[in-house]
Amino acid sequence: MIVNCHGEDYSIEPLIFSTANLKMFWDRARKFPILFGNELSDDFTKFLNLFLGMTEEGSVFPKGLFWRIDKADYPMVGAFYMTDIEMPVQATVHFSFFDGRVRKRLPLARKMLKYAFNELGINKVNAQMPVYVRPSSINFIKALGFVEEGKTRKTSFYNGEYYDTYLFGILQDEVL
16 A cells, blocks of 8 residues: 655555565664653564564464554664454554654544544554653644543553553444
8 A cells, every 4th residue: 555645655555574574674663762652672583573463373473453653764664563353353454664753644643543433444543652752643633633542550560660551442433
């Protein structure tokens, strides 16, 4: 899928968990101490455990649905990841843009939300953000139409301390 945001084209496709893709994702992600609400501490195994699980028989499986976001001049500029999927009731979404820019990417994020609602049939999408995130991240979620639904106490761990986490949600009929 190609999405144009303010004159820039982005391609969005499912992330194939190949060695090359995981290495590129790790190289992009390790610049951020926190990713998808988890402290990575420059630990590749911890990073892999966020996204991959293993059956008792030794088969590897993804722990959610994952899309890579590419630009022609910047492969894997971002990621869209859905976890805690309870079809058709709800799922939790994680957005990440590895160049640190969220401004002007609202159309891209809206397109991904519409995909979740239209193609997957999910009724509600949730987002969680630790209280220490940059205000631009909170503003981005709110600009997408997410509504703050509350806060959980001491559910995020970073730099040796526990922090509260904001809870946001958006319903299918609020997007479509």
